[in-house]
Amino acid sequence: MTIASAPKKRTRIQAQNEAKIIRAALDVFSTHGYRGSTVDQIADTAGMSKANVLYYFNKKQDIYGAVLARTLDVWLDPLDEMNPDGNPIDELWQYAQRKLQMSREAPRASRLFANEILQGAPVIRSFLHHELKELVHRKCQVMQGWINDGKLAPVTPLHVLFLIWSATQHYADFDPQIQALHDADDNTLYHDAERTLKTILTRGLAP
Amino acid sequence: MTIASAPKKRTRIQAQNEAKIIRAALDVFSTHGYRGSTVDQIADTAGMSKANVLYYFNKKQDIYGAVLARTLDVWLDPLDEMNPDGNPIDELWQYAQRKLQMSREAPRASRLFANEILQGAPVIRSFLHHELKELVHRKCQVMQGWINDGKLAPVTPLHVLFLIWSATQHYADFDPQIQALHDADDNTLYHDAERTLKTILTRGLAP
DNA sequence: TCGTATCTTGACCATACGGTCAACATTTTG
DNA sequence: CAAAATGTTGACCGTATGGTCAAGATACGA
Structure with missing residues (x-):
């Protein structure tokens, strides 16, 4: 958004995993609500570790906002x-x-x-x-x-x-x-x- | 429900406090959902201690069911x-x-x-x-x-x-x-x- | 092929929460 | 009024959860 900001090149893996997380998060958040969902659940559904999920989205709220x-x-x-x-x-x-x-x-x-x-x-x-x-x-x-x-x-x-x-x-x-x-x-x-x-x-x- | 079960006399205080808890719980559960609500919140809203709330309803689920x-x-x-x-x-x-x-x-x-x-x-x-x-x-x-x-x-x-x-x-x-x-x-x-x-x-x- | 950037995760930490308990207070009953 | 029953709570416990970190694995450009 800022003028001439860093190009922010997105890796293939990045785009791929972020999409996978968003898909999983929609599954989990839509059925359990925000508070009822855990990062672990999202990680499991996405087929990766919790730490890795939080590598792409720093906070649970960020995942929610993205979805x-x-x-x-x-x-x-x-x-x-x-x-x-x-x-x-x-x-x-x-x-x-x-x-x-x-x-x-x-x-x-x-x-x-x-x-x-x-x-x-x-x-x-x-x-x-x-x-x-x-x-x-x-x-x-x-x-x-x-x-x-x-x-x-x-x-x-x-x-x-x-x-x-x-x-x-x-x-x-x-x-x-x-x-x-x-x-x-x-x-x-x-x-x-x-x-x-x-x-x-x-x-x-x-x- | 069982035949000739204990009369289950309900104290004045009992009925009064249970009602107070149910009222508070409706407030809390309806705005935050089950998982989003805490027994502490319900206790605060009802104006009593958490331990006392759990004296009348043994479990969080019981409060929810009652409401x-x-x-x-x-x-x-x-x-x-x-x-x-x-x-x-x-x-x-x-x-x-x-x-x-x-x-x-x-x-x-x-x-x-x-x-x-x-x-x-x-x-x-x-x-x-x-x-x-x-x-x-x-x-x-x-x-x-x-x-x-x-x-x-x-x-x-x-x-x-x-x-x-x-x-x-x-x-x-x-x-x-x-x-x-x-x-x-x-x-x-x-x-x-x-x-x-x-x-x-x-x-x-x-x- | 080598070095660097990106990716991945197990282990760990602090906090929040549901629930227990023993000790104390109040009400009810005889 | 005294004993018994009922009510009240602070302190505590185990677990779940959001989030961190360092160390290792993998991809990728030169």
Whole structure:
């Protein structure tokens, strides 16, 4: 970041091992939370010694921060794709659909954030208050425009986002509960989830 | 539980202190999770020594179990109140409304469960698979009946419950994120949440 | 091939935490 | 009021955990 800072050449082994650690750390942090995870666990999962893990990331917090940062942009990507010029109902439903798909394919990312926010968002607090707030504000203005044009039911845009987030992430974050209450296989689970969500969202948001 | 077991007379002080500990433990566990909480924290919050806390509850797990059990029935109570003979849309919306109100008034209870389930529901797993599953199954049959009678949109009852749960509990569990993205005061926040949720749910569920 | 930079780890340290215990204090009971 | 039961706590213990370090192994450029 600083001007003309050291080139910081990254060895092949460095990049390789850091990636391995991040992958392992996502596994561990997402299922046990920050305090519930140990560096030993991460080292074991990554297949290396604890000392070596701490050679690449000096502190446990650094590993956590790296995992969080690495996962953040991927997680928020779909929101940016919402097209102001598309059909409002379609755009919102497609966004919800993408989020539901992400909950299914990357449940650990979802749980990582859920844990972080449940603990008071100590690490990403400033990100939420600045970058995310800015992005959300932009998208809410788009939605408000749709409402003003009579293309969307008169709702509060921010809360529509909350509804989409909560409804979709629920399938990743509360998986043990969902598995307990559901008997059939996962295919019908996500199929039914999508159908139900589509019915309620598209009809609920229609002008 | 055993026949003619000891009467187990509970002292005034006993009941009083156990209650004080449970209250403190809900505070601590709900904000830090099980592993993130220490018996010392609970003792401090309760205003007594760690040794005394462990005099009433032998193990940390016992405190956790007690808090969870104590909070469970309160938390699930509204679901039981859904009236099969009422107007389906009204009943579902009133249920959602009660849940939203609970998220506002008892956010710690919500976060306690969120933490427990995120960690894989180690303690309440069996409860989910039996008592809760039974209750949910009954309620889903009622909703299926409504659908068959054409009084409700053709959705999957279980997923409607998931939607109501996630959308309402989100306001308790993800509070830091919500506070970050919201600028006005809490009154308009919950007012807008209720209005938006009502619009989408009632219109989305209408036959 | 040799020397240097990078990598790897077992052993170790300090601290935090769950839990125990013996000694003392308070309340209850007869 | 005295004895018994119940309540309270500081001091202590074993273990787990985050983090350090020195010493050795490996990769890599000249």
